[in-house]
Amino acid sequence: MSQAKVPTWVNIALIPVLNIMLAFLVSGLVILAIGENPIEAAGYLIYGAFGYDEGIGYTLYYATNLIFTGLAVSVAFKGGLFNIGGEGQAYIGGLGVGLICLSLDHTMPFYVIAPLAVIGAAVFGAAWGYIPAYLQARRGSHIVITTIMFNFIASSLMVYLIVNWLKEDGRMAPNSRTFGENAWLPYLHELLSPLGIDIGDSPLNLAFIWALLCCVFVWGLIWHTRWGYQLRTLGTNPTAARYAGIDTAKVTIWAMLISGGLAGFVGLNEIMGVNHNLLLNFTAGYGFAGIAVALMGRNHPIGIILAAILFGALYQGGAELAFEIPTITPEIVVVIQGLVILFSGALEHMFKDRIEGFFIRRAVA
């Protein structure tokens, strides 16, 4: 309609920033309500996240998971699908990584295991996205509900597999044996120290580089391929897509396969990069946080990187904050995350319509 008259910077910068400011404002009120100073809290948070090398490393390590799940949510979003099952897909993706590492770490060198683990994560994650996608595309069941159900199914499946089959013999802890070091993704500080660069000890590992490569891949795929065009058409107007001869069922299924595969890469970072064994609940809500990241990043890879770093900073800074001010729990980060989803997702029209109206009127006048 009159969308063209609204300056681009309003849509890609002003409105998102306004929504985030509102989310932070409300979070500040929460902190104020529990009797602490929000400015002081924000200071600790920013210092904890960016103030020293290790902090930055942790921030980027958290961001790695969030880039994967954020991309996963946004690829599905582009096709008009709400993939709420990133959590389950990441969990099963981790299973793929774990199985590859557990079966090959005694016999194979790193450069064989690593690509296989990448494939394992993608295939397992994609498989977990495939069933809901198939049911949506061919049998008309709603993808939101099925992906929620698949989160629970994944959780039970993993408990069963780890407790009954993969647990280390003679140990009580529900996790597999630790992989051999040839199945560990190298830490970035280890890779950079021979070059004389010191970035402090942190769990930041090669998976971060892979996450950035995935961003490039998604960008190319969605905006520079025929398939990406079909996906965006499906998301904008399914009827038009069908009329233009696009096989919508096929595009839906492929969108979810890619989405699930991307979510599965969380396993790469967590299982192969940091924990070095297969354990319960390593996804820790990253799948859901991916929704906030995708919404805030406006479903664009660059936006997603920025949003993931912001949320990574909240995770890391939140831990620092809880250490400095014990009355504030790390869960405050979850509150902020929820407020971001609320303001930049559910309430996105609250400001958008008015601001756009303002600029349209100004352009007309």
Add this chain to the structure above:
Amino acid sequence: MFETLILMLDATMRVSTPLIFAALAGLYSERAGIVDIGLEGKILGSAFAAAAAASVFGSAWIGLCFGIMASVGLAMIHGFACITHRGDHIVSGVAINTIVAGLTVTLSMHWFGMGGQTPALVGDARFLDITFPFADAIASVPVIGPIYSNLLSGHNILVYLAFAMVPVTYWVIYKTRFGLRLRAVGENPHAVDTAGISVSFIRYRALIICGILCGLAGAYLSTAHNAGFLKDMSAGKGYMALAALIFGKWRPVPVLLACLLFGFLDAVAVRMQGVVIPGIGEVPVQAIEVLPYVLTVLLLAGFIGKAVGPKAIGRPYVKERA
């Protein structure tokens, strides 16, 4: 064998109660066209508010009031986003679940400082079990005795209320003018608008009822079933209620049956821990736990019956402007 069955049915009633409340809550909301992923968050929010108020004021009833207020408040946020600002229902639901998951822990740490719990509730701060008249006297009578005194008697008032809500909901949805309009809003809001009835107002009222019922579910968890609030104590009950709502095809009585089935499966899972069945071997507990979700997926896929939701569900209503 009979005694075991009675015990399991008894457990079924206790486990099903929050599911029944929450699933009926979802029924009101979804029949009016509002998707409610936020059942989970409302239950959790209410559980916390109820336990906190009950421990401060020493009364389960005051706790219940606070629980309901918290839950209705959250439902109103959902309404503000979905009805007034035409936001995405699912995004709003996810937002509510996330906010509540963080806020309950943050506030309980601040108020009670017990690692995200509330103090244990004792005496009047909890809903206690009600014993029916003559329950002890009849207990020894075969068959009827155990059914009356063990299964039907000896629950707290919220359990009975949950079961009573089913016929009430049936009556409201199918036999009242409000119910007719509510269903119409979920199927064809334009028709309702043409008749001069406010779509928004009906949807807001549906969400208030939804909030009250979720409030009851949450208060049941923290002040009746358990003695206090625990971090993440709703543990997916909201999502399971959503599954039951779909499994019951958005109708009150089948929804009740779905809740009872899911509750029974839970009771079975607890019973079956480590039990070896001849010929099959040990059935993994997880296989039974996961059945509600698998069954719902199969139903949605059209392999067992067909689940068709309200037609206008999830779509914001934009009033035509001249």
